Amino acid sequence: MKKLLSFTFVALLANGAAAAETIEMKVHGMVCGFCAQGIEKSLRKNPATSDVVVSLENKLVVVQTHDGQDFTDAALTKAIKDAGYDLKEITRSQRPIEEIRGQVRQAAK
Amino acid sequence: MLVRSRQSLLIACLAALAGSAAHARPIQGADSVTIRAEYGAGNSREFQVFYAPRHFWSLGVGHMEIETDAANSHEVTYARLNFLAKRWNFEDAQANVFVWGGVGSAYFGAITIRPDAPDQPGSGHDHGPLPGDVAVRYRAFREAAWNAGGQIDYETLRFYSSLRTDTHRADTFEHRVDTLQVGFSPYKHEVDSLSTWLIVSARRYSGHALDGDELALLLRFFRKNAWLEAGATTDGEVRAMAMFSF
Numbered sequence: 001m002k003k004l005l006s007f008t009f010v011a012l013l014a015n016g017a018a019a020a021e022t023i024e025m026k027v028h029g030m031v032c033g034f035c036a037q038g039i040e041k042s043l044r045k046n047p048a049t050s051d052v053v054v055s056l057e058n059k060l061v062v063v064q065t066h067d068g069q070d071f072t073d074a075a076l077t078k079a080i081k082d083a084g085y086d087l088k089e090i091t092r093s094q095r096p097i098e099e100i101r102g103q104v105r106q107a108a109k
Numbered sequence: 110m111l112v113r114s115r116q117s118l119l120i121a122c123l124a125a126l127a128g129s130a131a132h133a134r135p136i137q138g139a140d141s142v143t144i145r146a147e148y149g150a151g152n153s154r155e156f157q158v159f160y161a162p163r164h165f166w167s168l169g170v171g172h173m174e175i176e177t178d179a180a181n182s183h184e185v186t187y188a189r190l191n192f193l194a195k196r197w198n199f200e201d202a203q204a205n206v207f208v209w210g211g212v213g214s215a216y217f218g219a220i221t222i223r224p225d226a227p228d229q230p231g232s233g234h235d236h237g238p239l240p241g242d243v244a245v246r247y248r249a250f251r252e253a254a255w256n257a258g259g260q261i262d263y264e265t266l267r268f269y270s271s272l273r274t275d276t277h278r279a280d281t282f283e284h285r286v287d288t289l290q291v292g293f294s295p296y297k298h299e300v301d302s303l304s305t306w307l308i309v310s311a312r313r314y315s316g317h318a319l320d321g322d323e324l325a326l327l328l329r330f331f332r333k334n335a336w337l338e339a340g341a342t343t344d345g346e347v348r349a350m351a352m353f354s355f
Binding site: 028029030031032033034035036037038040041042054055056057059082083084085086104105108 | 134137138139140141163164165193196197198199200201202203264265266297298299300301302304331332333334336354
């Protein structure tokens with residue numbers, strides 16, 4: 001019984017780690033939509049990336065990872081730095097990226 | 110007189126080259142190709158291609174044509190290296206210092222000056238009356254040239270400013286163009302939305318033949334990777350520019 005509980009617990013943890021992750025980043029210096037195209041390009045080079053949302057108004061860059069794949073803090077920092085901007089804060093969640101995209105589009109109207 | 114005419118043509122050509130490049134940043138982003146075309150001042154056309162391996166430098170080539178009148182056209186082909194010397198990323202703003210330099214080849218077609226051709230004060234075409242009553246034809250020639258410059262800019266989502274200087278030199282001329290641009294956007298834009306700007310551009314020419322100031326009003330639009338700009342100088346000369354980044 002004890003072994004069964006342990007197995008179940010480990011299986012649940014593994015399942016959680018395999019889910020797609022939404023990474024929200026506060027980025028400084030994003031003031032031009034034409035120039036900020038490089039951020040999305042830089043992030044999409046990582047195979048873990050499935051989707052990207054950039055909001056200049058909120059200084060926000062959001063990355064959704066593929067199921068079971070991870071995007072380390074170091075890799076995120078490098079991607080933003082390589083695009084020419086400064087990464088200030090990283091928040092990870094399971095929040096759907098489409099929800100964030102919708103909010104950004106709504107605010108822009 | 111021949112040397113003076115050549116100098117005037119060289120300076121006019123390179124001044125227009127410098128002026129046409131004074132709108133946008135010389136580097137758009139890492140691993141990006143930027144294609145740019147411009148129609149300026151009623152008599153010039155320019156095409157540029159730059160590739161940026163990293164966000165802090167780019168290398169490219171350009172070609173420009175100028176028509177001084179219906180019979181004469183001049184071309185400049187050049188290569189240039191752009192470098193982002195310093196960037197400040199603030200929470201709501203960004204500031205940059207760019208420097209650049211390059212070499213080129215200026216080609217000047219054969220020129221025919223008729224005895225009754227009028228002088229054009231301020232243009233450098235002040236050769237005065239020609240001796241005799243036959244037209245004078247100068248041969249085409251090519252001359253190596255180099256250029257160097259820099260730009261400081263500061264911008265937010267609603268405000269844009271930049272100060273830029275370009276110096277061009279060759280054996281037969283020296284020329285400098287300084288440009289100050291200030292712009293305002295009536296609303297904040299997002300990456301996917303259309304951005305609209307009103308730009309005031311003030312420019313000072315100094316050097317051998319072209320001396321003077323110029324003021325222009327420009328409307329700038331960009332969305333995603335496309336950039337369009339159009340306006341006019343206070344003298345009524347049209348400027349237009351399109352730029353795409355991939």
